Amino acid sequence: MAAIELRSVDKVYPGGRHAVRSFDLTVQDGELLVLLGPSGCGKTTVLRLIAGLESLSRGEILLGGRRVEAEPPQRRNVAMVFQSYALYGHMTVLQNLEFPLRMRGIAPDERRRRALEVAEMLEMGNLLDARPTALSGGQQQRVAMGRALVREPQAFLLDEPLSNLDARLRLQLRGHIRRLQARLGITTVHVTHDQVEALSLGHRVAVLHEGRLQQVGAGQRLYDHPANTFVAAFLGQPGMNLLEGRLVAAASGMAVRVGVSILPVPPDVAAHVRRLNERAGEKIVLGLRPEALRPSPSEATGTIAGEVHAVESLGNERLLYVTVEEGATLAVRLRPDDEGPRPGETATLAIEPGAVRLFDASGRAMDERARTD
Amino acid sequence: MSGRWQRPTSVPSQAVTYLALSVGALLWIAPILVMLVASLKPDGLVLPEAGTLRALVPTDASLQNYEDVFRRVPFSRILLNSVVINGAIVAGGLVVNSTAAYALARMRWPGRRVALAVVLALLVLPFEAIAVPLFYQTTMIGWRDDYLVQIVPFLASALSIYLFYTFFLGFPVELEDAARMDGAGPWRIFLEIVVPQARSVFATVAIVTFLLHWGMYLWPLLVTNGPEVRPLPLGIAAFRSLPPLQWGDIMAFAVLMVAPVVVAFLALQRWFVRGVAMTGVRG
Numbered sequence: 001m002a003a004i005e006l007r008s009v010d011k012v013y014p015g016g017r018h019a020v021r022s023f024d025l026t027v028q029d030g031e032l033l034v035l036l037g038p039s040g041c042g043k044t045t046v047l048r049l050i051a052g053l054e055s056l057s058r059g060e061i062l063l064g065g066r067r068v069e070a071e072p073p074q075r076r077n078v079a080m081v082f083q084s085y086a087l088y089g090h091m092t093v094l095q096n097l098e099f100p101l102r103m104r105g106i107a108p109d110e111r112r113r114r115a116l117e118v119a120e121m122l123e124m125g126n127l128l129d130a131r132p133t134a135l136s137g138g139q140q141q142r143v144a145m146g147r148a149l150v151r152e153p154q155a156f157l158l159d160e161p162l163s164n165l166d167a168r169l170r171l172q173l174r175g176h177i178r179r180l181q182a183r184l185g186i187t188t189v190h191v192t193h194d195q196v197e198a199l200s201l202g203h204r205v206a207v208l209h210e211g212r213l214q215q216v217g218a219g220q221r222l223y224d225h226p227a228n229t230f231v232a233a234f235l236g237q238p239g240m241n242l243l244e245g246r247l248v249a250a251a252s253g254m255a256v257r258v259g260v261s262i263l264p265v266p267p268d269v270a271a272h273v274r275r276l277n278e279r280a281g282e283k284i285v286l287g288l289r290p291e292a293l294r295p296s297p298s299e300a301t302g303t304i305a306g307e308v309h310a311v312e313s314l315g316n317e318r319l320l321y322v323t324v325e326e327g328a329t330l331a332v333r334l335r336p337d338d339e340g341p342r343p344g345e346t347a348t349l350a351i352e353p354g355a356v357r358l359f360d361a362s363g364r365a366m367d368e369r370a371r372t373d
Numbered sequence: 374m375s376g377r378w379q380r381p382t383s384v385p386s387q388a389v390t391y392l393a394l395s396v397g398a399l400l401w402i403a404p405i406l407v408m409l410v411a412s413l414k415p416d417g418l419v420l421p422e423a424g425t426l427r428a429l430v431p432t433d434a435s436l437q438n439y440e441d442v443f444r445r446v447p448f449s450r451i452l453l454n455s456v457v458i459n460g461a462i463v464a465g466g467l468v469v470n471s472t473a474a475y476a477l478a479r480m481r482w483p484g485r486r487v488a489l490a491v492v493l494a495l496l497v498l499p500f501e502a503i504a505v506p507l508f509y510q511t512t513m514i515g516w517r518d519d520y521l522v523q524i525v526p527f528l529a530s531a532l533s534i535y536l537f538y539t540f541f542l543g544f545p546v547e548l549e550d551a552a553r554m555d556g557a558g559p560w561r562i563f564l565e566i567v568v569p570q571a572r573s574v575f576a577t578v579a580i581v582t583f584l585l586h587w588g589m590y591l592w593p594l595l596v597t598n599g600p601e602v603r604p605l606p607l608g609i610a611a612f613r614s615l616p617p618l619q620w621g622d623i624m625a626f627a628v629l630m631v632a633p634v635v636v637a638f639l640a641l642q643r644w645f646v647r648g649v650a651m652t653g654v655r656g
Contacts, residue, residue, distance in 0.1 A: 048550075051550075051554060052554075053550050053553065053554070072553075073550075073553045073554045074553060074554065074555070074556040074557075078554075079554060080550075080551070080554050082547045082550070082551055083547075084545065084547050086545065086547040086548045086550065086551035088548065088551075088552075088566060088570075089570055090569040090570050099552075099555055099557075100554075100555035100556055103552075103555050103556035103557045103561065104556050147551075147555070151555075151556075
């Protein structure tokens with residue numbers, strides 16, 4: 001087992017596309033870290049850089065404290081599970097499992113023993129003679145995992161391993177990956193664009209956007225204290241509502257003016273923003289989670305009003321979409337039994353104290369709690 | 374596709390379709406059938422019945438003509454020549470052209486684009502255009518009247534490279550990446566991962582190469598003198614001018630010449646349909 005360290009890593013492709021920019025990240029020994037981001041954000045490139053399948057343009061990669069950026073993939077002793085599983089279609093499951101060992105010149109007896117051991121662990125002892133094409137998606141996925149694990153690598157790289165599976169199977173295999181990783185204690189980097197997968201699986205989650213690391217930390221922390229508006233809007237279904245506004249001084253302290261509404265900055269937030277009182281007049285972005293909003297009967301101060309233009313019933317919750325002044329649409333999360341206003345009606349929304357987030361005009365979180373890891 | 378080629382629904386139009394297809398099939402198969410039937414007939418009956426429907430009826434069938442072929446010319450030797458030359462061209466060509474195409478499709482090296490452009494340009498060049506310079510070159514080297522001069526110039530083939538190249542371009546890179554991570558070097562990846570899953574394209578190239586060269590006439594005529602190394606097309610030409618002129622014998626020779634092609638085709642055709650389904654890659 002080994003820690004993985006990336007230092008100031010840059011990857012520019014021959015065509016000039018800058019896929020990864022000044023990337024710093026440390027994956028602790030035995031940790032399961034999830035790289036999360038929209039497609040094309042560079043997360044797979046990061047994985048391929050660690051694997052050695054891509055050469056880096058600048059920076060250093062360390063595996064267990066050893067510089068590896070000049071080493072070919074087979075010498076790095078990391079294993080990878082590909083999105084397509086990349087199983088060798090002309091070989092049986094057993095031959096697939098034995099292949100990495102055979103390439104390393106391990107004796108046939110030992111090869112067979114280790115392959116059977118992994119097959120046992122992944123509960124696919126009955127599939128050994130089958131060809132990959134005869135297997136279901138979930139079974140193929142397990143064979144791919146087995147082939148990666150069989151040579152006991154220092155680190156385990158998973159490139160969207162669940163994205164080709166249906167929802168039920170995905171849930172099941174998510175648990176499988178988590179248990180396996182916990183049992184083997186193997187340093188793992190898991191790439192996904194699925195935030196539920198990321199938050200449920202990762203000890204820590206690293207969010208990428210346009211080749212840059214946006215924020216890394218425990219999933220809950222990223223959700224509660226996003227470092228910038230990208231992370232805020234990306235995490236959550238739907239993401240955080242973002243409203244442009246201006247800081248104003250109010251009787252009870254600072255407040256944010258959005259259109260005609262004046263929304264007070266809750267004291268717990270104000271306490272964590274440095275020199276907030278001196279920043280009146282500054283343009284900012286106000287962030288509100290959908291669950292931090294609820295319909296309010298009165299138009300008291302600290303509420304914001306708009307017209308309901310859609311309601312989605314999702315079984316365990318209802319989502320209200322409210323268009324407020326200046327065209328912004330706010331998502332509001334309600335319990336399924338909350339009646340709430342209907343489409344076309346006007347909704348007045350009150351804000352739960354403590355759920356307000358402030359970002360400066362460039363989109364960076366003003367709250368100091370979002371800065372520390 | 375399916376939108377434009379809808380099955381005709383009315384009975385008359387179906388009948389017309391089948392009629393047209395039957396006529397087409399008959400036109401294709403008739404000469405072969407005539408050849409086969411004539412090869413079994415006594416020599417005296419071949420020409421008189423050729424223009425009639427009786428050309429399709431094997432009157433007085435026997436294998437006499439086949440016996441005659443073997444008696445009148447060293448047929449086994451000529452057949453062996455063709456088998457050796459074509460076998461070597463096919464086998465050697467598979468090795469040379471698949472590796473060349475793999476290098477073009479997967480490796481990055483200076484001059485790759487130029488090499489690719491040359492291959493594409495050579496695709497449209499007929500052999501006749503290079504026959505004379507090639508003859509000049511081989512004569513300079515002193516290559517005459519042997520197997521090598523009939524084999525080596527045809528090992529590298531632009532068409533074969535192109536067929537392999539397009540296949541390798543579409544081959545999933547992830548499989549090769551996976552093999553690299555598993556510890557395989559470039560040769561092992563090629564031999565153990567790519568080739569076993571490229572059987573269909575290997576079969577296609579083998580058949581195409583075989584068909585192209587089995588009937589080759591001009592080049593062997595230029596570079597060979599005696600029957601010792603001459604292949605079947607020259608053999609049948611010589612046989613035709615060998616008196617007495619016996620059409621039954623000539624037809625038997627022709628059947629013997631075509632048979633290996635049919636066998637080779639039947640042996641390899643099942644690989645044509647095996648394609649991407651073999652690769653085991655999803656999504």
